[in-house]
Amino acid sequence: MYCFLLRYFVCFFASRKIVYNLHLRTLIIPNTLILNFPVYKMLFLSLQQPAQSHESFIVSVHLLSIHFNGGIHMKYTVITGASSGIGYEAAVAFATRGKNLILVARREAELNNLKENIQSMNSDLDVVIKPTDLSDSGQVHALYESLKEYDIETFVNNAGFGNSATVAEQDVTKTEKMLRVNVEALTTLSTLYARDYADREGAQLINVSSDLGYRIVPNAVTYAATKFYVSAFTEGLAQELQDNGARLKVKILAPSMTETEFVKTAREIDDFSYSDNVQKFHTAKEMAQFMLELHDSEQIVGKVNSETYEFELMDPVFQYTSRK
Ligand SMILES: NC(=O)c1ccc[n+]([C@@H]2O[C@H](COP(=O)([O-])OP(=O)(O)OC[C@H]3O[C@@H](n4cnc5c(N)ncnc54)[C@H](OP(=O)(O)O)[C@@H]3O)[C@@H](O)[C@H]2O)c1
Numbered sequence: 001m002y003c004f005l006l007r008y009f010v011c012f013f014a015s016r017k018i019v020y021n022l023h024l025r026t027l028i029i030p031n032t033l034i035l036n037f038p039v040y041k042m043l044f045l046s047l048q049q050p051a052q053s054h055e056s057f058i059v060s061v062h063l064l065s066i067h068f069n070g071g072i073h074m075k076y077t078v079i080t081g082a083s084s085g086i087g088y089e090a091a092v093a094f095a096t097r098g099k100n101l102i103l104v105a106r107r108e109a110e111l112n113n114l115k116e117n118i119q120s121m122n123s124d125l126d127v128v129i130k131p132t133d134l135s136d137s138g139q140v141h142a143l144y145e146s147l148k149e150y151d152i153e154t155f156v157n158n159a160g161f162g163n164s165a166t167v168a169e170q171d172v173t174k175t176e177k178m179l180r181v182n183v184e185a186l187t188t189l190s191t192l193y194a195r196d197y198a199d200r201e202g203a204q205l206i207n208v209s210s211d212l213g214y215r216i217v218p219n220a221v222t223y224a225a226t227k228f229y230v231s232a233f234t235e236g237l238a239q240e241l242q243d244n245g246a247r248l249k250v251k252i253l254a255p256s257m258t259e260t261e262f263v264k265t266a267r268e269i270d271d272f273s274y275s276d277n278v279q280k281f282h283t284a285k286e287m288a289q290f291m292l293e294l295h296d297s298e299q300i301v302g303k304v305n306s307e308t309y310e311f312e313l314m315d316p317v318f319q320y321t322s323r324k
Helices: 002-028 030-048 050-068 085-096 108-121 137-147 172-197 221-243 262-267 284-296
Strands: 075-080 100-105 127-131 151-157 204-208 249-254 301-304 311-314
Touching: 075 085, 085 100, 085 108, 085 151, 085 284, 100 108, 108 127, 127 137, 137 172, 151 172, 172 204, 172 221, 204 221, 204 284, 221 249, 249 284, 284 301, 284 311
Parallel strands: 075 100, 075 151, 100 127, 151 204, 204 249, 249 301
Antiparallel strands: 301 311
């Protein structure tokens, strides 16, 4: 009798504690609620029938250990600008590592094609598409709000575009849009992600800059300035978080010429052959592999050397004066 009562109380309080923990977790990640249902049910039964509950309670605890080890619990990689080029190939590369994805860009049809492509490679992956115009600050905030139901392991701010023109001749409307996408949206999303994930072990933010985020060339002065901003902001954020003992890692990928839709958008032309017009360039697939290399390294900057075209992992380039 005493043994029975003791087991009842141990089961009861342990289960209450686990349900409470699970509930907290589920509040943060509501999309795992359905997955958690069998675990809830088993815990509930073990509470209702203490005499027969021993086995079901053990099974519940086992399921919970899978849940907390990431077996049931879903983590996601967010990639902006995933409808083409580097973002598209980065999505494929993260999917090859078994990562669930949240894909952002304006062109919904391209995002859907990518989703089908990835799910034909691995049907177990969850691929969520979020058609968003990142030049619209209302849509940027709505996007982040909609991401709160997911546990985001890696956030890649890749969306961006250039403009080929001298400053005096550049289209002001296109330039303003470029500032909103390359600078404003990236800053807003980085800020909100850093706020929510600063203390999360394993979380990582990768912002895509350019080798033109470290040198200036004619006919791309404003674009280069947006990328100087991305490099300086991201290097600074990485070091500020390190100074404050945060767990979130922040990194910069700085590609050089890469075969994507970039030149077509920058020059507003229908077609562009990299092999006919450019001496050295990387493919978007190669750049996605460099992104994974940067992701796995302890370095903050991953930059293509514009002379050798070697990919180099390095310390931050800009001077950062710590207050500590
Ligand atoms: N290719 C290069 O030589 C090179 C070199 C250095 C750095 N980069 C950087 O690499 C990143 C990726 O560019 P890429 O070369 O892969 O060019 P890309 O093929 O033109 O891809 C650009 C991506 O950004 C998205 N995007 C553009 N404007 C957007 C907006 N208003 N809202 C949401 N998404 C938007 C595009 O999607 P939608 O059009 O569907 O919206 C597309 O998915 C950019 O940040 C670029 O500056 C490229």
